[in-house]
Amino acid sequence: MTVDIDKTDGPADTPPAGPEAIKAIPVRHYGRYVSAVIALALLGGVIYAFSQGRINWGAIPDYFFNDRILSGVGNTILLTVLCMLIGVVGGILLAVMRLSKNPVTSSIAWFYIWFFRGTPVLVQLIVWFNLGLVFEYINLGPVYKDEWSQFMTPFLTALLGLGLNEAAYMAEICRAGLLSVDEGQTEASHALGMSHAKTLRRIVVPQAMRVIVPPTGNEVINMLKTTSLVSVVQYSELLRVAQDIGQTSGAPAEMLFLAAAWYLVLTSVFSVGQYYLERYYARGSSRTLPDTPFQKIKANMLSLSNRPGSTPGGAA
Protein backbone atom coordinates (compact mmCIF):
# COMPACT_ATOMS: atom_id res chain seq x y z
CA MET A 1 0.00 0.00 0.00
CA THR A 2 2.64 2.48 1.07
CA VAL A 3 4.55 1.69 -2.10
CA ASP A 4 1.63 2.79 -4.23
CA ILE A 5 1.40 6.09 -2.44
CA ASP A 6 5.10 6.72 -3.01
CA LYS A 7 4.65 6.07 -6.72
CA THR A 8 1.85 8.58 -7.16
CA ASP A 9 4.20 11.34 -6.12
CA GLY A 10 5.77 11.43 -9.58
CA PRO A 11 3.90 11.85 -12.90
CA ALA A 12 2.09 8.57 -13.52
CA ASP A 13 2.92 8.13 -17.21
CA THR A 14 6.66 8.83 -17.20
CA PRO A 15 8.46 5.81 -18.70
CA PRO A 16 11.36 4.45 -16.66
CA ALA A 17 14.66 6.15 -17.42
CA GLY A 18 17.12 4.04 -19.39
CA PRO A 19 18.60 3.60 -22.86
CA GLU A 20 16.37 4.82 -25.66
CA ALA A 21 13.99 2.16 -27.03
CA ILE A 22 14.79 0.88 -30.56
CA LYS A 23 12.57 2.31 -33.29
CA ALA A 24 13.29 0.37 -36.47
CA ILE A 25 11.23 -0.31 -39.60
CA PRO A 26 10.12 -3.95 -39.39
CA VAL A 27 10.83 -6.43 -42.19
CA ARG A 28 7.94 -6.64 -44.67
CA HIS A 29 6.70 -10.18 -45.25
CA TYR A 30 5.16 -9.87 -48.74
CA GLY A 31 4.88 -13.65 -49.06
CA ARG A 32 2.48 -13.67 -46.12
CA TYR A 33 0.13 -11.19 -47.79
CA VAL A 34 0.10 -13.22 -50.99
CA SER A 35 -0.58 -16.54 -49.28
CA ALA A 36 -3.30 -14.97 -47.12
CA VAL A 37 -5.06 -13.61 -50.20
CA ILE A 38 -4.88 -17.00 -51.95
CA ALA A 39 -6.20 -18.83 -48.90
CA LEU A 40 -9.10 -16.37 -48.50
CA ALA A 41 -9.98 -16.67 -52.18
CA LEU A 42 -10.10 -20.47 -51.97
CA LEU A 43 -12.23 -20.32 -48.84
CA GLY A 44 -14.59 -17.87 -50.49
CA GLY A 45 -14.87 -20.17 -53.51
CA VAL A 46 -15.82 -23.16 -51.37
CA ILE A 47 -18.44 -21.18 -49.43
CA TYR A 48 -19.88 -19.84 -52.68
CA ALA A 49 -20.08 -23.34 -54.18
CA PHE A 50 -21.99 -24.64 -51.15
CA SER A 51 -24.35 -21.66 -51.13
CA GLN A 52 -25.16 -22.25 -54.83
CA GLY A 53 -25.67 -26.01 -54.47
CA ARG A 54 -29.13 -27.55 -54.52
CA ILE A 55 -29.27 -27.70 -50.75
CA ASN A 56 -32.18 -26.30 -48.85
CA TRP A 57 -30.24 -24.66 -45.97
CA GLY A 58 -33.45 -23.43 -44.43
CA ALA A 59 -34.36 -27.00 -43.46
CA ILE A 60 -31.47 -27.21 -41.00
CA PRO A 61 -32.64 -24.62 -38.48
CA ASP A 62 -36.18 -25.99 -38.86
CA TYR A 63 -35.11 -29.40 -37.65
CA PHE A 64 -32.20 -28.39 -35.38
CA PHE A 65 -34.23 -28.67 -32.17
CA ASN A 66 -36.65 -31.26 -33.49
CA ASP A 67 -37.71 -33.68 -30.71
CA ARG A 68 -36.44 -36.73 -32.53
CA ILE A 69 -33.09 -35.06 -33.28
CA LEU A 70 -32.76 -34.04 -29.64
CA SER A 71 -33.48 -37.58 -28.48
CA GLY A 72 -30.85 -38.78 -30.95
CA VAL A 73 -28.37 -36.29 -29.49
CA GLY A 74 -29.28 -37.53 -26.01
CA ASN A 75 -28.70 -41.14 -27.05
CA THR A 76 -25.36 -40.25 -28.61
CA ILE A 77 -24.22 -38.53 -25.43
CA LEU A 78 -25.50 -41.37 -23.25
CA LEU A 79 -23.72 -43.94 -25.38
CA THR A 80 -20.50 -41.90 -25.41
CA VAL A 81 -20.47 -41.46 -21.64
CA LEU A 82 -21.33 -45.08 -20.84
CA CYS A 83 -18.89 -46.51 -23.40
CA MET A 84 -16.10 -44.29 -22.10
CA LEU A 85 -16.94 -45.39 -18.57
CA ILE A 86 -16.58 -49.04 -19.59
CA GLY A 87 -13.46 -48.09 -21.53
CA VAL A 88 -11.77 -46.23 -18.68
CA VAL A 89 -12.59 -48.77 -15.96
CA GLY A 90 -11.69 -51.67 -18.24
CA GLY A 91 -8.59 -49.84 -19.43
CA ILE A 92 -7.26 -49.23 -15.91
CA LEU A 93 -7.94 -52.86 -15.04
CA LEU A 94 -6.17 -54.11 -18.18
CA ALA A 95 -3.23 -51.74 -17.66
CA VAL A 96 -2.72 -52.94 -14.08
CA MET A 97 -3.07 -56.54 -15.28
CA ARG A 98 -0.48 -55.99 -18.00
CA LEU A 99 1.96 -54.41 -15.56
CA SER A 100 1.43 -57.08 -12.91
CA LYS A 101 4.11 -59.64 -12.16
CA ASN A 102 1.64 -62.48 -12.61
CA PRO A 103 2.38 -63.93 -16.08
CA VAL A 104 -1.16 -65.30 -16.51
CA THR A 105 -2.98 -62.00 -15.94
CA SER A 106 -0.47 -60.03 -17.97
CA SER A 107 -0.80 -62.49 -20.89
CA ILE A 108 -4.59 -62.33 -20.76
CA ALA A 109 -4.45 -58.54 -20.84
CA TRP A 110 -1.99 -58.67 -23.73
CA PHE A 111 -4.27 -61.05 -25.66
CA TYR A 112 -7.35 -58.89 -25.02
CA ILE A 113 -5.59 -55.78 -26.30
CA TRP A 114 -4.20 -57.68 -29.27
CA PHE A 115 -7.66 -58.95 -30.26
CA PHE A 116 -9.71 -55.80 -29.77
CA ARG A 117 -7.17 -53.47 -31.33
CA GLY A 118 -6.60 -55.86 -34.19
CA THR A 119 -10.19 -56.10 -35.42
CA PRO A 120 -12.30 -53.24 -36.79
CA VAL A 121 -14.88 -51.95 -34.36
CA LEU A 122 -17.59 -52.16 -37.02
CA VAL A 123 -16.93 -55.89 -37.37
CA GLN A 124 -17.03 -56.27 -33.59
CA LEU A 125 -20.38 -54.51 -33.44
CA ILE A 126 -21.93 -56.78 -36.03
CA VAL A 127 -20.44 -59.85 -34.36
CA TRP A 128 -21.97 -58.91 -31.00
CA PHE A 129 -25.30 -58.51 -32.72
CA ASN A 130 -25.08 -61.98 -34.24
CA LEU A 131 -23.60 -63.83 -31.30
CA GLY A 132 -26.92 -65.64 -30.98
CA LEU A 133 -25.41 -68.25 -33.30
CA VAL A 134 -23.02 -69.21 -30.50
CA PHE A 135 -25.15 -68.56 -27.45
CA GLU A 136 -28.75 -69.44 -28.12
CA TYR A 137 -29.90 -68.54 -24.63
CA ILE A 138 -28.50 -66.37 -21.92
CA ASN A 139 -29.04 -68.02 -18.57
CA LEU A 140 -27.92 -66.38 -15.36
CA GLY A 141 -29.61 -68.99 -13.19
CA PRO A 142 -32.56 -67.63 -11.24
CA VAL A 143 -31.66 -64.01 -12.01
CA TYR A 144 -32.19 -63.82 -15.76
CA LYS A 145 -32.96 -66.15 -18.63
CA ASP A 146 -33.84 -65.19 -22.15
CA GLU A 147 -33.08 -65.80 -25.78
CA TRP A 148 -29.93 -64.07 -27.00
CA SER A 149 -31.76 -62.03 -29.62
CA GLN A 150 -34.11 -60.69 -26.94
CA PHE A 151 -31.24 -59.98 -24.54
CA MET A 152 -28.91 -58.34 -27.04
CA THR A 153 -30.81 -55.14 -27.74
CA PRO A 154 -29.28 -52.57 -30.11
CA PHE A 155 -28.36 -50.50 -27.06
CA LEU A 156 -26.51 -53.33 -25.33
CA THR A 157 -24.78 -54.28 -28.58
CA ALA A 158 -23.61 -50.71 -29.00
CA LEU A 159 -22.51 -50.47 -25.39
CA LEU A 160 -20.52 -53.70 -25.38
CA GLY A 161 -19.15 -53.31 -28.88
CA LEU A 162 -17.81 -49.80 -28.40
CA GLY A 163 -16.99 -50.07 -24.68
CA LEU A 164 -14.94 -53.25 -24.87
CA ASN A 165 -13.09 -51.99 -27.92
CA GLU A 166 -12.36 -48.71 -26.15
CA ALA A 167 -10.99 -50.56 -23.11
CA ALA A 168 -8.19 -51.93 -25.26
CA TYR A 169 -7.12 -48.44 -26.33
CA MET A 170 -7.55 -46.97 -22.87
CA ALA A 171 -5.41 -49.79 -21.47
CA GLU A 172 -2.46 -48.63 -23.53
CA ILE A 173 -3.03 -44.98 -22.56
CA CYS A 174 -3.25 -45.89 -18.87
CA ARG A 175 -0.18 -48.09 -19.10
CA ALA A 176 1.81 -45.25 -20.64
CA GLY A 177 0.60 -42.97 -17.84
CA LEU A 178 1.55 -45.38 -15.07
CA LEU A 179 4.98 -45.96 -16.62
CA SER A 180 5.56 -42.22 -16.90
CA VAL A 181 5.68 -41.79 -13.12
CA ASP A 182 9.23 -41.82 -11.77
CA GLU A 183 10.17 -44.99 -9.91
CA GLY A 184 11.50 -42.85 -7.07
CA GLN A 185 7.90 -41.96 -6.24
CA THR A 186 7.00 -45.59 -5.65
CA GLU A 187 10.17 -46.09 -3.62
CA ALA A 188 9.54 -43.05 -1.46
CA SER A 189 6.00 -44.19 -0.85
CA HIS A 190 7.06 -47.75 0.01
CA ALA A 191 9.81 -46.40 2.27
CA LEU A 192 7.12 -44.56 4.22
CA GLY A 193 5.36 -47.87 4.79
CA MET A 194 2.55 -47.40 2.29
CA SER A 195 1.08 -50.53 0.70
CA HIS A 196 1.09 -51.27 -3.05
CA ALA A 197 -2.58 -50.36 -3.38
CA LYS A 198 -2.25 -47.09 -1.46
CA THR A 199 0.89 -46.17 -3.41
CA LEU A 200 -0.97 -46.72 -6.65
CA ARG A 201 -4.08 -44.83 -5.57
CA ARG A 202 -2.55 -41.93 -3.67
CA ILE A 203 0.82 -41.40 -5.39
CA VAL A 204 1.10 -43.00 -8.82
CA VAL A 205 -2.36 -42.60 -10.37
CA PRO A 206 -2.77 -38.87 -9.58
CA GLN A 207 0.54 -38.21 -11.30
CA ALA A 208 -0.22 -40.56 -14.18
CA MET A 209 -3.44 -38.61 -14.82
CA ARG A 210 -1.43 -35.75 -16.28
CA VAL A 211 -0.27 -38.08 -19.03
CA ILE A 212 -3.57 -39.96 -19.28
CA VAL A 213 -6.04 -37.05 -19.57
CA PRO A 214 -5.02 -35.45 -22.91
CA PRO A 215 -5.17 -38.65 -25.00
CA THR A 216 -8.32 -39.67 -23.12
CA GLY A 217 -9.95 -36.42 -24.18
CA ASN A 218 -9.00 -37.39 -27.69
CA GLU A 219 -10.63 -40.77 -27.15
CA VAL A 220 -13.85 -39.17 -25.87
CA ILE A 221 -14.11 -37.07 -29.01
CA ASN A 222 -13.30 -40.10 -31.14
CA MET A 223 -15.92 -42.12 -29.26
CA LEU A 224 -18.52 -39.42 -29.80
CA LYS A 225 -18.00 -39.71 -33.53
CA THR A 226 -17.62 -43.48 -33.55
CA THR A 227 -21.09 -43.85 -32.01
CA SER A 228 -22.38 -43.02 -35.49
CA LEU A 229 -21.28 -46.54 -36.51
CA VAL A 230 -23.93 -47.88 -34.20
CA SER A 231 -26.58 -46.88 -36.73
CA VAL A 232 -25.82 -50.21 -38.44
CA VAL A 233 -27.19 -52.15 -35.44
CA GLN A 234 -30.42 -50.12 -35.48
CA TYR A 235 -29.72 -48.01 -32.41
CA SER A 236 -31.37 -44.61 -32.82
CA GLU A 237 -28.51 -42.26 -32.16
CA LEU A 238 -27.97 -38.92 -33.89
CA LEU A 239 -26.93 -40.13 -37.35
CA ARG A 240 -29.64 -42.82 -37.51
CA VAL A 241 -32.35 -40.30 -36.53
CA ALA A 242 -31.04 -37.72 -38.99
CA GLN A 243 -31.09 -40.29 -41.79
CA ASP A 244 -34.60 -41.41 -40.89
CA ILE A 245 -35.89 -37.85 -40.88
CA GLY A 246 -34.02 -37.18 -44.10
CA GLN A 247 -35.85 -40.03 -45.85
CA THR A 248 -39.32 -39.01 -44.70
CA SER A 249 -38.92 -35.26 -45.03
CA GLY A 250 -37.23 -35.35 -48.41
CA ALA A 251 -34.13 -33.48 -47.28
CA PRO A 252 -31.53 -36.26 -46.80
CA ALA A 253 -28.39 -34.18 -47.47
CA GLU A 254 -29.60 -31.34 -45.26
CA MET A 255 -30.10 -33.72 -42.36
CA LEU A 256 -26.53 -34.98 -42.76
CA PHE A 257 -25.26 -31.40 -42.47
CA LEU A 258 -27.46 -30.99 -39.45
CA ALA A 259 -25.94 -34.08 -37.85
CA ALA A 260 -22.46 -32.78 -38.64
CA ALA A 261 -23.30 -29.47 -36.97
CA TRP A 262 -24.51 -31.26 -33.85
CA TYR A 263 -21.35 -33.40 -33.73
CA LEU A 264 -19.28 -30.22 -33.93
CA VAL A 265 -21.23 -28.64 -31.07
CA LEU A 266 -20.79 -31.72 -28.89
CA THR A 267 -17.08 -32.16 -29.56
CA SER A 268 -16.52 -28.46 -28.81
CA VAL A 269 -18.29 -28.78 -25.47
CA PHE A 270 -16.21 -31.85 -24.56
CA SER A 271 -13.00 -30.00 -25.51
CA VAL A 272 -13.78 -27.26 -23.00
CA GLY A 273 -14.32 -29.86 -20.29
CA GLN A 274 -10.99 -31.45 -21.19
CA TYR A 275 -9.21 -28.11 -20.82
CA TYR A 276 -10.37 -27.70 -17.25
CA LEU A 277 -9.62 -31.32 -16.37
CA GLU A 278 -6.06 -30.98 -17.67
CA ARG A 279 -5.64 -27.81 -15.70
CA TYR A 280 -6.73 -29.59 -12.51
CA TYR A 281 -4.19 -32.37 -12.90
CA ALA A 282 -1.38 -29.95 -13.82
CA ARG A 283 -1.34 -28.68 -10.24
CA GLY A 284 2.12 -29.03 -8.79
CA SER A 285 3.78 -29.77 -12.13
CA SER A 286 4.01 -26.19 -13.31
CA ARG A 287 4.93 -23.39 -10.95
CA THR A 288 1.95 -21.22 -11.77
CA LEU A 289 -1.12 -22.36 -13.64
CA PRO A 290 -1.99 -20.24 -16.69
CA ASP A 291 -5.24 -18.29 -16.38
CA THR A 292 -8.35 -19.89 -17.81
CA PRO A 293 -9.93 -17.92 -20.71
CA PHE A 294 -12.66 -16.88 -18.30
CA GLN A 295 -10.12 -15.53 -15.82
CA LYS A 296 -8.31 -13.72 -18.63
CA ILE A 297 -11.51 -11.98 -19.70
CA LYS A 298 -12.23 -11.06 -16.10
CA ALA A 299 -8.70 -9.69 -15.64
CA ASN A 300 -8.99 -7.66 -18.84
CA MET A 301 -12.30 -6.18 -17.78
CA LEU A 302 -10.82 -5.27 -14.41
CA SER A 303 -7.84 -3.61 -16.01
CA LEU A 304 -10.11 -1.69 -18.38
CA SER A 305 -12.25 -0.43 -15.54
CA ASN A 306 -9.12 0.49 -13.63
CA ARG A 307 -7.52 2.43 -16.46
CA PRO A 308 -9.43 5.71 -15.97
CA GLY A 309 -8.46 5.64 -12.32
CA SER A 310 -5.10 7.04 -11.28
CA THR A 311 -3.58 3.94 -9.65
CA PRO A 312 -0.65 2.92 -11.83
CA GLY A 313 -0.11 -0.39 -10.07
CA GLY A 314 -3.79 -1.38 -10.24
CA ALA A 315 -3.78 -3.16 -13.59
CA ALA A 316 -0.96 -5.49 -12.59
Add this chain to the structure above:
Amino acid sequence: MTAMVKAEGVHKSFGLVEVLKGIDLEVQSGEVFCLIGPSGSGKSTFLRCINHLEKINAGRLYVDGELVGYRQKGDKLYELKDSEVAVKRRDIGMVFQRFNLFPHMTALENVMEAPVQVKGISRAQARERAGQLLERVGLADKASSYPSQLSGGQQQRVAIARALAMEPKLMLFDEPTSALDPELVGDVLDVMRDLAESGMTMIVVTHEMGFAREVGDSLVFMDGGVVVESGHPRDVLTDPQHERTKSFLSKVL
Protein backbone atom coordinates in the same frame (compact mmCIF):
# COMPACT_ATOMS: atom_id res chain seq x y z
CA MET B 1 24.12 -49.71 23.74
CA THR B 2 22.31 -52.18 21.56
CA ALA B 3 22.79 -52.72 17.87
CA MET B 4 20.11 -50.98 15.78
CA VAL B 5 21.42 -52.50 12.55
CA LYS B 6 23.53 -55.60 12.29
CA ALA B 7 24.84 -57.01 9.02
CA GLU B 8 26.44 -60.45 8.77
CA GLY B 9 28.03 -61.36 5.45
CA VAL B 10 25.47 -59.46 3.37
CA HIS B 11 25.69 -60.24 -0.36
CA LYS B 12 23.73 -58.61 -3.13
CA SER B 13 23.91 -59.19 -6.88
CA PHE B 14 22.12 -57.52 -9.77
CA GLY B 15 22.09 -60.27 -12.37
CA LEU B 16 25.71 -61.35 -12.74
CA VAL B 17 27.16 -58.25 -11.10
CA GLU B 18 27.93 -58.74 -7.44
CA VAL B 19 27.52 -55.36 -5.76
CA LEU B 20 27.90 -56.36 -2.11
CA LYS B 21 30.45 -59.04 -1.37
CA GLY B 22 29.95 -59.78 2.28
CA ILE B 23 29.30 -56.78 4.48
CA ASP B 24 29.71 -57.14 8.22
CA LEU B 25 28.96 -54.16 10.41
CA GLU B 26 27.02 -52.98 13.41
CA VAL B 27 25.26 -49.66 13.94
CA GLN B 28 24.59 -48.83 17.58
CA SER B 29 21.42 -47.23 18.77
CA GLY B 30 21.64 -43.44 18.85
CA GLU B 31 24.76 -43.23 16.74
CA VAL B 32 25.45 -41.35 13.52
CA PHE B 33 26.98 -43.86 11.17
CA CYS B 34 28.61 -42.54 8.01
CA LEU B 35 29.21 -44.59 4.87
CA ILE B 36 31.74 -43.20 2.41
CA GLY B 37 33.34 -44.55 -0.71
CA PRO B 38 33.61 -44.07 -4.46
CA SER B 39 30.49 -44.38 -6.60
CA GLY B 40 29.67 -47.96 -7.42
CA SER B 41 31.16 -49.17 -4.15
CA GLY B 42 27.75 -50.49 -3.03
CA LYS B 43 27.06 -48.05 -0.21
CA SER B 44 23.69 -46.89 -1.55
CA THR B 45 22.70 -50.47 -2.32
CA PHE B 46 23.52 -51.49 1.23
CA LEU B 47 21.40 -48.64 2.55
CA ARG B 48 18.47 -49.75 0.39
CA CYS B 49 18.81 -53.31 1.67
CA ILE B 50 18.21 -52.07 5.22
CA ASN B 51 14.58 -51.14 4.47
CA HIS B 52 14.20 -53.98 2.00
CA LEU B 53 13.92 -51.84 -1.13
CA GLU B 54 16.50 -54.37 -2.35
CA LYS B 55 16.49 -58.05 -1.44
CA ILE B 56 19.77 -59.47 -0.22
CA ASN B 57 21.02 -62.72 -1.76
CA ALA B 58 23.03 -64.09 1.14
CA GLY B 59 23.90 -63.29 4.72
CA ARG B 60 21.72 -61.85 7.43
CA LEU B 61 20.56 -58.32 8.06
CA TYR B 62 18.91 -57.33 11.32
CA VAL B 63 17.15 -54.09 12.27
CA ASP B 64 16.43 -53.68 15.98
CA GLY B 65 17.09 -57.37 16.46
CA GLU B 66 14.63 -58.50 13.77
CA LEU B 67 15.53 -60.07 10.46
CA VAL B 68 14.89 -57.78 7.45
CA GLY B 69 12.46 -59.20 4.90
CA TYR B 70 12.28 -62.71 6.35
CA ARG B 71 11.01 -64.65 9.32
CA GLN B 72 13.06 -67.48 10.73
CA LYS B 73 11.37 -70.61 12.07
CA GLY B 74 13.78 -73.30 13.11
CA ASP B 75 16.38 -73.29 10.36
CA LYS B 76 13.92 -72.29 7.63
CA LEU B 77 13.47 -68.78 6.27
CA TYR B 78 10.05 -67.53 5.22
CA GLU B 79 9.74 -64.49 3.02
CA LEU B 80 7.60 -61.75 4.56
CA LYS B 81 4.42 -60.64 2.85
CA ASP B 82 4.42 -57.16 1.28
CA SER B 83 2.11 -55.93 4.02
CA GLU B 84 4.48 -57.20 6.72
CA VAL B 85 7.43 -55.51 5.01
CA ALA B 86 5.41 -52.30 4.87
CA VAL B 87 4.77 -52.45 8.63
CA LYS B 88 8.51 -52.73 9.31
CA ARG B 89 9.30 -49.85 7.00
CA ARG B 90 7.18 -47.51 9.12
CA ASP B 91 9.96 -47.43 11.69
CA ILE B 92 12.68 -46.62 9.17
CA GLY B 93 12.76 -43.18 7.59
CA MET B 94 14.56 -42.70 4.31
CA VAL B 95 15.82 -39.58 2.59
CA PHE B 96 16.76 -39.87 -1.08
CA GLN B 97 19.41 -38.16 -3.14
CA ARG B 98 16.75 -36.85 -5.52
CA PHE B 99 14.25 -35.93 -2.76
CA ASN B 100 11.35 -37.86 -4.34
CA LEU B 101 8.75 -35.53 -2.90
CA PHE B 102 5.23 -36.12 -4.19
CA PRO B 103 4.90 -33.33 -6.77
CA HIS B 104 1.09 -33.22 -6.75
CA MET B 105 0.95 -32.39 -3.04
CA THR B 106 1.99 -29.30 -1.12
CA ALA B 107 4.85 -29.47 1.37
CA LEU B 108 2.36 -29.87 4.21
CA GLU B 109 0.41 -32.60 2.39
CA ASN B 110 3.67 -34.43 1.67
CA VAL B 111 4.44 -34.55 5.37
CA MET B 112 0.86 -35.47 6.33
CA GLU B 113 0.40 -38.22 3.76
CA ALA B 114 1.98 -41.22 5.49
CA PRO B 115 0.69 -40.54 9.04
CA VAL B 116 -2.86 -40.23 7.68
CA GLN B 117 -2.73 -43.09 5.18
CA VAL B 118 -0.53 -45.53 7.06
CA LYS B 119 -1.06 -44.81 10.75
CA GLY B 120 -4.65 -43.65 10.40
CA ILE B 121 -4.10 -40.44 12.34
CA SER B 122 -6.85 -37.83 11.93
CA ARG B 123 -6.16 -35.15 9.35
CA ALA B 124 -6.37 -32.34 11.89
CA GLN B 125 -3.84 -34.00 14.15
CA ALA B 126 -1.55 -34.86 11.25
CA ARG B 127 -1.74 -31.28 9.98
CA GLU B 128 -0.70 -29.89 13.35
CA ARG B 129 2.18 -32.34 13.64
CA ALA B 130 3.28 -31.67 10.04
CA GLY B 131 3.28 -27.94 10.77
CA GLN B 132 5.57 -28.51 13.74
CA LEU B 133 7.92 -30.64 11.67
CA LEU B 134 8.10 -28.06 8.89
CA GLU B 135 8.91 -25.47 11.52
CA ARG B 136 11.64 -27.72 12.86
CA VAL B 137 13.30 -27.85 9.42
CA GLY B 138 12.83 -24.09 9.05
CA LEU B 139 10.09 -24.15 6.41
CA ALA B 140 6.95 -23.19 8.30
CA ASP B 141 6.24 -20.46 5.71
CA LYS B 142 6.46 -22.92 2.80
CA ALA B 143 3.70 -25.26 4.00
CA SER B 144 1.39 -24.52 1.08
CA SER B 145 4.08 -24.51 -1.63
CA TYR B 146 4.32 -27.32 -4.15
CA PRO B 147 7.73 -29.03 -4.48
CA SER B 148 8.29 -27.41 -7.89
CA GLN B 149 8.12 -24.03 -6.18
CA LEU B 150 10.88 -24.92 -3.70
CA SER B 151 14.65 -24.91 -4.08
CA GLY B 152 16.54 -28.18 -3.87
CA GLY B 153 17.63 -27.53 -0.31
CA GLN B 154 14.08 -26.71 0.74
CA GLN B 155 12.76 -29.84 -0.96
CA GLN B 156 15.28 -32.00 0.85
CA ARG B 157 14.32 -30.47 4.19
CA VAL B 158 10.64 -31.20 3.44
CA ALA B 159 11.70 -34.77 2.60
CA ILE B 160 13.40 -35.05 6.00
CA ALA B 161 10.27 -33.73 7.71
CA ARG B 162 8.19 -36.24 5.74
CA ALA B 163 10.36 -39.11 6.95
CA LEU B 164 10.29 -37.84 10.54
CA ALA B 165 6.48 -37.65 10.48
CA MET B 166 6.36 -41.43 10.86
CA GLU B 167 8.41 -41.12 14.07
CA PRO B 168 11.05 -43.60 12.92
CA LYS B 169 13.66 -45.14 15.18
CA LEU B 170 16.21 -45.18 12.38
CA MET B 171 16.87 -42.69 9.57
CA LEU B 172 18.62 -43.60 6.33
CA PHE B 173 20.17 -40.81 4.27
CA ASP B 174 21.18 -41.68 0.71
CA GLU B 175 23.59 -38.92 -0.38
CA PRO B 176 21.14 -36.26 0.82
CA THR B 177 23.20 -33.31 -0.36
CA SER B 178 24.68 -34.65 -3.62
CA ALA B 179 22.00 -33.12 -5.85
CA LEU B 180 22.17 -29.69 -4.22
CA ASP B 181 23.90 -26.44 -5.08
CA PRO B 182 26.93 -26.01 -2.79
CA GLU B 183 25.26 -22.98 -1.26
CA LEU B 184 22.21 -24.96 -0.15
CA VAL B 185 24.09 -27.91 1.36
CA GLY B 186 24.60 -26.13 4.66
CA ASP B 187 20.87 -25.78 5.44
CA VAL B 188 20.28 -29.49 4.99
CA LEU B 189 23.34 -30.44 7.02
CA ASP B 190 22.16 -28.13 9.82
CA VAL B 191 18.87 -29.99 9.99
CA MET B 192 20.71 -33.32 10.05
CA ARG B 193 23.07 -32.10 12.76
CA ASP B 194 20.09 -31.00 14.81
CA LEU B 195 18.52 -34.42 14.33
CA ALA B 196 21.73 -36.15 15.40
CA GLU B 197 21.83 -34.08 18.58
CA SER B 198 18.29 -35.21 19.40
CA GLY B 199 19.64 -38.76 19.61
CA MET B 200 18.27 -40.21 16.35
CA THR B 201 20.06 -43.25 14.96
CA MET B 202 21.24 -42.22 11.52
CA ILE B 203 23.01 -44.02 8.69
CA VAL B 204 24.35 -41.47 6.25
CA VAL B 205 25.81 -42.20 2.84
CA THR B 206 27.68 -39.02 2.10
CA HIS B 207 30.51 -37.24 0.37
CA GLU B 208 30.51 -34.47 3.01
CA MET B 209 33.66 -35.35 4.91
CA GLY B 210 33.27 -32.29 7.10
CA PHE B 211 29.89 -33.48 8.28
CA ALA B 212 31.21 -37.00 8.87
CA ARG B 213 34.10 -35.67 10.94
CA GLU B 214 32.02 -33.29 13.04
CA VAL B 215 28.80 -35.22 13.57
CA GLY B 216 29.66 -38.84 12.85
CA ASP B 217 30.25 -41.39 15.61
CA SER B 218 31.48 -44.14 13.30
CA LEU B 219 32.62 -44.21 9.73
CA VAL B 220 33.00 -46.98 7.20
CA PHE B 221 34.91 -46.73 3.96
CA MET B 222 33.52 -49.08 1.32
CA ASP B 223 35.00 -50.01 -2.02
CA GLY B 224 34.14 -52.74 -4.52
CA GLY B 225 31.35 -54.13 -2.35
CA VAL B 226 33.40 -54.69 0.81
CA VAL B 227 34.18 -52.70 3.93
CA VAL B 228 37.79 -51.58 3.54
CA GLU B 229 38.23 -49.63 6.71
CA SER B 230 36.13 -48.56 9.68
CA GLY B 231 36.55 -46.66 12.89
CA HIS B 232 35.95 -43.26 14.42
CA PRO B 233 35.58 -40.65 11.66
CA ARG B 234 38.42 -38.51 12.98
CA ASP B 235 40.83 -41.45 12.99
CA VAL B 236 39.88 -42.79 9.58
CA LEU B 237 39.81 -39.40 7.90
CA THR B 238 43.06 -38.09 9.35
CA ASP B 239 45.05 -41.28 9.60
CA PRO B 240 43.77 -43.87 7.09
CA GLN B 241 45.50 -47.25 7.27
CA HIS B 242 44.74 -48.77 3.87
CA GLU B 243 46.22 -47.62 0.56
CA ARG B 244 42.77 -47.53 -1.06
CA THR B 245 41.38 -45.29 1.69
CA LYS B 246 44.37 -43.00 1.43
CA SER B 247 44.06 -42.56 -2.32
CA PHE B 248 40.29 -41.96 -2.10
CA LEU B 249 40.62 -39.40 0.67
CA SER B 250 43.46 -37.60 -1.07
CA LYS B 251 41.08 -37.01 -3.96
CA VAL B 252 38.04 -35.82 -2.02
CA LEU B 253 39.53 -33.89 0.90
